[in-house]
Amino acid sequence: MKIEVRNLSKKYKDNHALKNISFNLEEPKIYGLLGRNGAGKTTFMDILSGQILASDGQILIDGENPFDNQRLTESICLIKEGHNFRKDLKVKNVLKIYSFFYPNWDQDLAEALIKEYNLNLNSKVKTLSKGMESALGITVGLASKAPITIFDEPYIGLDAPSRKKFYEIMLEEYQAEKRTIIFSTHLIDEVSLLFEEVLILQEGSLILQEESEILRDNTVAVSGTIEEVEAFLSDKEVIEKKQLAGMMTAYVYGNMEEAKMQGLHVEGIPIQELMIYLTERKKGA
C-alpha cells in the first residue's frame, strides 16, 4: 500500500511533535523509523494507524485518510511497547479477537509463536511478565499479516534470544510475503541489517530518508587535515562535517576507495552512528 505523508503537523498545546513533514513510502519494505526520545516517532505512527488526528496536513494510504476508516484500519496493525491488550483477557481470547479483525490473520503462525515464546493460552494478560506481554504483541503483529504492520519499540522486557527469534521470524515472514513493516527502535545496531530504508526524525522534522544499502555502501566517514578533507569534499554530497584541533571528519556520500587513494582515513558509518551524529548536531539547532 502506498503511504503519502503530506505537510503533516501535530501540535499538543504548544508542543510541535511533528513539524510539516512530507515523504512517501512507495513499496512494501522494512522501514526503520529512528530518532531520539521525543522526536515524534510514536506520534507519527499513531496518526498513520488512524488512532489520532493530525493538526495539519495529512497521511493518505492508497489515497485515503486512515482516521475512522474501517476498511483501512483492518489493513494496519500497530504494536506498541506495552498496553496493547486488555488486562482481563486470556491470551487465547486476545488471539481470537485479532483473528476476527484482521482478514489475513495467520492462525498457524500465531500458534507457532505462542509455542516459541512459551505462552500459556489460558493465562490472563495481567498475569504475564513484561517480556511475555511483548511476546504476545509480536505474535499478534506478525500473525495479523496486515499489509501495514507497525512495531513501536515492541519488545520491552524481552530478552536477547527472544528478540533474535523475533527478527528471524519477521524476516522469514517478510521474505515469504512482502508487506510494509515500519519498525521503530532504539536498539538500532541489533536490527539495522533488517532495514531496507531508514527514516530519521529529529524534533518533529524528517532529517533523513534513504535506502539502507546506499547508507551502508555509499556513505563514508573521512578524516584528515581540514585542507585534505575539504579538497575531497569539493565534488561530494556532504551529510555532515565537524572540525577539531585542525582536523576534520566528514560524513559524505562517496566511495571508500577514492577517499583512501587520497590518503584520508576512511571508515564505514553504522546506521546507529549516523543517527547519533545527525541528531547530535541538530539538537537545539
Ligand SMILES: Nc1ncnc2c1ncn2[C@@H]1O[C@H](COP(=O)(O)OP(=O)(O)OP(=O)(O)O)[C@@H](O)[C@H]1O
Ligand atoms: N498525548 C500527548 N500530550 C502532550 N504531548 C505529547 C503527547 N504525546 C506526545 N507528546 C509530545 O510530543 C513529542 C513527540 O513525542 P513522541 O512520543 O511522538 O516521540 P518518540 O519519538 O516516539 O519518543 P520516544 O523515542 O521517547 O518514544 C514529545 O515532546 C512528547 O512530549
